[in-house]
Amino acid sequence: xxxxxxxxxxxxxxxxxxxxxxxxxxxxxxxxxxxxxxxxxxxxxxxxxxxxxxxxxxxxxxxxxxxxxxxxxxxxxxxxxxxxxxxxxxxxxxxxxxxxxxxxxxxxxxxxxxxxxxxxxxxxxxxxxxxxxxxxxxxxxxxxxxxxxxxxxxxxxxxxxxxxxxxxxxxxxxxxxxxxxxxxxxxxxxxxxxxxxxxxxxxxxxxxxxxxxxxxxxxxxxxxxxxxxxxxxxxxxxxxxxxxxxxxxxxxxxxxxxxxxxxxxxxxxxxxxxxxxxxxxxxxxxxxxxxxxxxxxxxxxxxxxxxxxxxxxxxxxxxxxxxxxxxxxxxxxxxxxxxxxxxxxxxxxxxxxxxxxxxxxxxxxxxxxxxxxxxxxxxxxxxxxxxxxxxxxxxxxxx
Numbered sequence: 488x489x490x491x492x493x494x495x496x497x498x499x500x501x502x503x504x505x506x507x508x509x510x511x512x513x514x515x516x517x518x519x520x521x522x523x524x525x526x527x528x529x530x531x532x533x534x535x536x537x538x539x540x541x542x543x544x545x546x547x548x549x550x551x552x553x554x555x556x557x558x559x560x561x562x563x564x565x566x567x568x569x570x571x572x573x574x575x576x577x578x579x580x581x582x583x584x585x586x587x588x589x590x591x592x593x594x595x596x597x598x599x600x601x602x603x604x605x606x607x608x609x610x611x612x613x614x615x616x617x618x619x620x621x622x623x624x625x626x627x628x629x630x631x632x633x634x635x636x637x638x639x640x641x642x643x644x645x646x647x648x649x650x651x652x653x654x655x656x657x658x659x660x661x662x663x664x665x666x667x668x669x670x671x672x673x674x675x676x677x678x679x680x681x682x683x684x685x686x687x688x689x690x691x692x693x694x695x696x697x698x699x700x701x702x703x704x705x706x707x708x709x710x711x712x713x714x715x716x717x718x719x720x721x722x723x724x725x726x727x728x729x730x731x732x733x734x735x736x737x738x739x740x741x742x743x744x745x746x747x748x749x750x751x752x753x754x755x756x757x758x759x760x761x762x763x764x765x766x767x768x769x770x771x772x773x774x775x776x777x778x779x780x781x782x783x784x785x786x787x788x789x790x791x792x793x794x795x796x797x798x799x800x801x802x803x804x805x806x807x808x809x810x811x812x813x814x815x816x817x818x819x820x821x822x823x824x825x826x827x828x829x830x831x832x833x834x835x836x837x838x839x840x841x842x843x844x845x846x847x848x849x850x851x852x853x854x855x856x857x858x859x860x861x862x863x864x865x866x867x868x869x870x871x872x873x874x875x876x877x878x879x880x881x882x883x884x885x886x
Contacts, residue, residue: 491564496529498562499544500610506543508535510568511592511607511615518603521624522656531559531568532607534590540568554586571595593617600638600645601652601664602630627658635667643674647686650702654693665706672707683712684755691739697728713754714747726802737761738795741768745803764792771796776804785818786825786861793819823860823867830857831869840873852876 496512503510510533516526533540537557541547546560555570572586573594589595592615596605602620609615623630629652631638631645639646646668649660660668675683690699700709700719709715719727723746733739740757744750744765753762771788774780775797785793794812824830834849856872859865865875 492526492529492566495562495564496531496566497610499531499559499566499568500533502543503531503533503535503540503568504610506535506539508533508539509590509592510535511609513596513607515604517606517608517614518620518624520608521606521621529566531566532571532592532595533568534571534592535568536570536588540570544568555588573598597632599632600642600648602632603652605632623661627656628661629653629656629658629664630661631664631667635664636670639667639671639674643671644678644682644686646671646675646706646708647678647683650699650706650708651686651690651693653702654690654695654699657695657698660702665702668706668708673711675708676711680713680755684757687739687755688736691736692732694732696730696739697724700724700727714743714750717748718743718746729802733795733798734791735764735795737764738768738799741765741772741795742799742802745769745772745799764789767792768795768799772799772803775800780815780818782818782822782862783858785815786822790816790819823863824857827853827857829867830860830872831867832856832872836869836873837876840877855879 493512493516496516500510500512510531512529513532514528514530516529519526535543537549537552537555540557540559544557544559544561548558548560548565550556550558550567551569555572557568558565559568571589571592571594573589592607596607596615596617599605602618602623604620605616605618606620607615614621618632619630629649631649649664649668652658653660690696693699701724703709703712703715704719704721704724709719717723726742726746730739730742737757740755740761741764749769757765767788771780771784771792773796774784780793780797788796793815797812797815830853834845834853837849837852838845856865856876859875860867860872865871
């Protein structure tokens with residue numbers, strides 16, 4: 488996100504103020520700005536009703552109109568503008584049964600999860616901070632707004648968000664807030680696995696997955712989430728402390744599966760690409776625990792999987808004798824082909840040269856040629872492959 492997003496948000500706040508409506512910038516962008524971090528979204532809250540927002544800004548989109556949110560498209564970049572609101576009961580522990588518009592900014596901020604997310608910036612760049620969020624940021628504390636039991640009873644995902652914020656910032660969860668998470672931990676099972684996965688993806692790449700694992704174990708959240716009770720057990724917490732900051736979130740899922748015993752199933756609904764990456768990493772990990780990678784290993788697996796697999800092998804066991812990431816990368820780049828399509832010949836060439844009918848033998852010979860080229864026993868040229876094949880084919884025919 489660029490300064491243009493902030494400029495767009497401040498212009499929208501000013502236009503709303505000129506039209507007679509209070510408006511402020513709210514949410515995570517304010518928190519991140521105070522912490523000197525890059526923000527991902529700049530959101531505006533206002534006393535104006537959605538219809539009034541749409542009358543002031545001719546170019547809008549109804550992205551969340553049922554909950555009072557309108558996307559203002561001009562000035563650009565687009566900014567979400569939400570009417571001040573309070574929320575009704577949360578019978579599903581995740582979404583309010585209804586929302587009610589209010590004119591009080593304090594009432595709007597009162598419904599938010601944590602004090603550091605309940606700070607507003609006015610159009611003149613001054614802060615409105617009724618719940619002490621600025622001081623909590625200064626002290627490095629994650630504290631629920633108001634009664635933490637009420638906040639987590641409303642939305643169980645907030646408990647995992649507290650853990651994720653702790654992992655992101657290194658802040659401490661306030662004792663009363665942490666105790667409330669422990670009391671409500673079981674209700675995390677009401678949250679969709681898709682939402683849990685989104686939070687965990689951010690935890691894996693936070694650089695503090697060990698802190699998150701410890702907090703989830705201490706509060707009991709881990710016991711109520713698939714695989715995590717075992718993966719975040721006391722004997723595994725030291726592994727997570729060393730996990731560091733991976734190149735991609737899928738490494739976290741791979742380690743979770745490994746520490747949970749690599750069970751069947753897909754409880755967190757990983758995409759097909761993510762499942763394939765987890766399999767590649769775990770396969771590479773098993774190889775790394777037994778022996779150094781070969782050129783065929785480098786050929787069969789993505790470079791990222793080889794590097795992640797070696798790292799997981801060292802975290803969960805002892806790699807046999809593993810090259811560093813640079814050596815893995817150099818081995819990968821030195822391969823003469825990257826797939827079967829790169830071979831200088833095809834199965835039709837083999838049929839033509841042999842004078843035989845096609846059959847399973849073609850696939851077997853292509854695999855033999857492929858491996859010989861990869862390991863350096865055979866040059867990837869038509870002439871060399873033809874001679875190698877015909878010599879071998881004649882030898883097989885004589886047996």
